[in-house]
Structures are given as C-alpha cells and as structure tokens.
Amino acid sequence: MAEWDGSPVGFALYFNNYSTWQGRWGLYLEDLFVRPTARGRGIGKALLVELARIAVREGCGRFQWQVLDWNAPAIGFYEKLGAKAFKEWVSMRIEGEALERLAANG
Numbered sequence: 005m006a007e008w009d010g011s012p013v014g015f016a017l018y019f020n021n022y023s024t025w026q027g028r029w030g031l032y033l034e035d036l037f038v039r040p041t042a043r044g045r046g047i048g049k050a051l052l053v054e055l056a057r058i059a060v061r062e063g064c065g066r067f068q069w070q071v072l073d074w075n076a077p078a079i080g081f082y083e084k085l086g087a088k089a090f091k092e093w094v095s096m097r098i099e100g101e102a103l104e105r106l107a108a109n110g
Contacts, residue, residue, distance in 0.1 A: 006038065006042075006047045006050065006051055008042055008045065008047065013038060013039045013041075013042035013047060014036075014037055014038035014039060014042060014047050014048065014051060015035070015036075015037055015051070016033060016035070016036050016051040016052070016054070016055055017033075017034045017035040017036075018031055018032060018033045018034060018055055018058075019031075019032055019034065020032070020062075020064070023065055023066065026065035026066065027065075028063070028064065028065035028066075029062065029063070029064050029065065030059070030064045030065050030066045030067065030068060031055060031058060031059040031062070031064045031066075031067045031068075032067075032068055032069065033052075033055060033067070033068070033069035034069075036048060036051060036052070036069070038051075048081065049081075049085065052085060055067060070095060071089075
C-alpha cells in the first residue's frame with residue numbers, strides 16, 4: 005500500500021512465480037494502481053522500487069508484469085525504469101463458457 009498524507013493512494017499486488025527457464029523463483033506484479041489524483045508524485049515508481057528490493061532480497065531471477073499494448077504512458081514509464089517489452093510472447097487466456105467446456109470435456 006502507498007499512502008500520501010495518511011490516506012491510501014495506491015497499491016501493488018504481487019506474488020511469487022517460478023521460471024523453469026531460469027530454475028529460480030520470480031516476482032510477478034499482478035496489479036499496480038495509483039489514484040489519478042495522486043499520480044505524478046513518484047508513488048508508482050516507489051511501489052516498483054520496493055518490489056524490486058523484495059525481488060533482489062529474495063533472490064528472484066526476474067520481476068515481471070503485463071501491460072496493455074494501448075497504454076503508451078504506462079509503457080513509457082516502465083521503459084524509463086529499465087523494463088523491456090517482450091513482443092514475441094503472446095498472452096493466452098481461457099475464461100467463461102470456454103473454460104467450463106474445457107473443464108467438462110478435457
């Protein structure tokens with residue numbers, strides 16, 4: 005959680021994942037949010053810095069997350085911090101009725 009003047013203004017939700025490619029644990033950022041009224045104050049960067057510290061302290065092989073391809077401001081922000089986009093990877097998802105069908109029919 006991030007606070008500004010004693011009020012919550014943002015959060016980062018993360019968990020550990022495992023890379024079979026690296027043979028090491030990693031840190032995966034599921035969600036990063038800063039209230040629009042609090043943006044531009046370094047809060048998002050502070051949250052990412054803290055997660056990077058956690059990843060380094062825990063010996064994680066990498067720190068990763070996803071961002072929507074149309075979110076140019078976020079992509080630019082992340083790239084300024086040293087993040088690289090992996091365009092060769094395609095995110096896949098199954099949900100709703102398709103998930104139910106797969107579960108029922110294998």
